[in-house]
Amino acid sequence: MSKSAATIRASRPASGFVGGVSHRYAKSDEGRNVPQGKRFGMKQLMALCLALLAAVALPAATQAQGGPLRIEITEGTIEPMAYAVPDFVAETPGASQYAQQLARVVADDLTGTGLFREIPREAHISRVTSFEAPVQFTDWRTVNALVLLTGSVAEQGGRITVKFRVWDVFAGTELGQGMQFAATADGWRRLAHKVADQVYMRLTGESGYFDSRVVFVSESGPKDKRAKRLAIMDYDGANVQYLTDSRSIVLAPRFSPNGDRVLYTSYQTGEPRVHILNVGSVQSQILPNASGVMSFAPRFSPDGSKVVYSVTTGSNTDIYLMDIAGGAPRQLTFTPSIDTAPSFSPDGSRIVFESDRSGAQQLYIMPVGGGEPTRISFGQGRYGTPVWSPRGDLIAFTKQLSGRFHIGVMRTDGSEERLLTASPLDEGPTWAPNGRVIMFSRETLGAQGTSSLYSVDVAGRKLTRVRTPDGGSDPAWGPLQ
């Protein structure tokens, strides 16, 4: 009988009740004169026990019978995905100079996201010598590459053509289809960015941000006599071009949604005024509004037809909205406090801004038609320069807390605040077109302090300095081209 108890225990180890009781009455069962009632009770009890046992064992048993084995996996690994990019195959003699450069720019783009990790070329076992030849998946599995990118480049009459394919190494299949891009030879970097954007999209299911440009304030010279110019560059700091000269101070440039115009604040007339500049013709003009006031912190609406900005009169700053084609500006906030740094939600229905109406700077959201704002930031410290993510899910901000500055993100209801950086002075976040990366400026302290541009992904894992020829501040990311 004790064996029976042991059997039951082994089959249902968690059910101590079954094992204990049956063993207990197993002893009394050995007695000679067991009263009838007691025997009956015991029998009932055992039946009850077995019924319970059956009830517990039944679901497991039915699952075991027939049907697939079901496993749920909830714990994964957060780790950059390993990929390999061998040098592209040069199909014409003139293309050989680009074959390696293109692969390097693509690899820099992908690795810079923090989502991917390149398998160094020294580790590669097989060489790709022909774009059309079958891929030796075993060789790439051996070096633990999950994804392989192969490409070829041809040059003819000053035009270069790039073809590429993306392979899932472990599945042994191609991701998407082969593709090709063509451009003039001096646009080869854009070709590489286009390829990287395609690879990014196939691996993440989201659009990339590599073929995009950033407008920023280029800074040179010592801190007390710094020359500031508007400049535009590729997102990775290449191809810097200057849009203004350094005669007047410029601040806070902002791209229009399609990237053809730039709003910025200039002290050209002696006091801050919002200017609008055509990127193609490099012509700028003062945005027509009420004369004689200080206006700054402009930003386009998502459809590009309106501009939201702040105006200071006396010690009061309020937010205004105006049609870019002209017309009277409309005042959106009416408090005696400083309301500034407005930024549209991507659907154009709401505006997030900073205000010190509660005492310290905090973030608020209001409907675009005006109305009562809702405060969303409640943490310690001061919050400023909010920017709504292009995906609409997050708001990036600058936070000042105990003498340090942070770039952080929070959900649009203020929850899940997450600080991504920390330094003596970080400010001015701007979103990449796909809402996965934030660029900002970081200034070092002291008389020799300089300002430079950095980028960080929304998880806060990959902090990278953007290499610009001079110092830089106030970046604003343009759209994907």
Add this chain to the structure above:
Amino acid sequence: MRRSFAISAGAHALVILWALVGNVFRPDPPEFEVSAVSVISEADFAALSEAAQAPTVQPDIVAPTQAPEPAPAPTRDPAPASESAPEPTPIPTPEPEPAPEPDPAPEPIPDPAPQPVPEPQPVPDPLPPAVEEVPQVLAPETAPRPKPRPATRVAADPVAAPEPDVAEAEEAQTAADPETESAEIVAETQEATAPPETATEIVTEADEPASAPAASVRPKTRPRDVAQQPAAATPDRTAPETPDAPAPAQPAEAGDAVASAIAEALAGGSAPTQAATPSGPPLTRGERDALRVAVQRCWLVDVGSEAANVTVTVSMDMDQGGRVVSSSLRLVNSSGGTGSAAETAFQAARRAILRCQGDTGYALPPEKYEQWKRIEMTFNPDEMRLR
């Protein structure tokens, strides 16, 4: 009449007495634990204590007493034609607008002066090994705790950074030392490997050292049901003996079930009452966990992506060797995202399944093949997003 009344009263009294004294209404009588221990046979007890004390550390392999089996050298297959012959895919030629805008640059562009990107500030030592320490219940109130250690890999189990000259592998192993090996042993060099450095959460630049908790968690007691715990590590001794013990008994036939249980008990419990089903017993929790852990190690989650909102269920067929039939992998179900996000989530799941089977397939018990010849795996990233 009176006699029957007396019998009835007596029987009632007995039943009430039995109910009161016999702990019927108390599911956890104090003396239960004693009796439970007494039924475990000596052999079982030995097996259990062996399981409980089974070391998790790998045995020291500095001086092996047997020649290690030659590991299969990584072969450079000449790529089977079936998997490597890509159909010549038509290349669509979307011509992007190639001409950049007219160069408005009024000034020459100096070369970008590459400057080293400042490394994140060095971090104090990795987390101290918690295992070896004498457990203490009270912790100092204000002891500084080391700052969380940033690592490129974030997973459930933290792993300290390996030695710089140690190759990366999923399992840690010590290098074979040729000097300590005896002469008759075929010297096979084994390189030291270690799993990649892993942190348990994402550490950003802004993360600060947290102060110590007011009290530390008590060390866990030894699990009560040791038999169930490391089933993957120790062979389950009782399961083969009684393969149909958990067979469902219908409540309606409880009386018969009692009878058969008693009969089985009298017969020694060793004779199976039914012929074993061809499917074999269901996988133990340990076996299922082993499979789960094997796959989750390779499941890369991009927490910021839309795909991290999608739960996908993938079905697959397995061959008898524990390898996935890759053509059978397909998306059964997905919830929580757009089509492209679901496709990306499926690709990540497929990659995890195919990659972590390695060359040898998953370690699944061959005698239970019927139980796992089809597997449906659900990948749920909800908890990952909170890291």
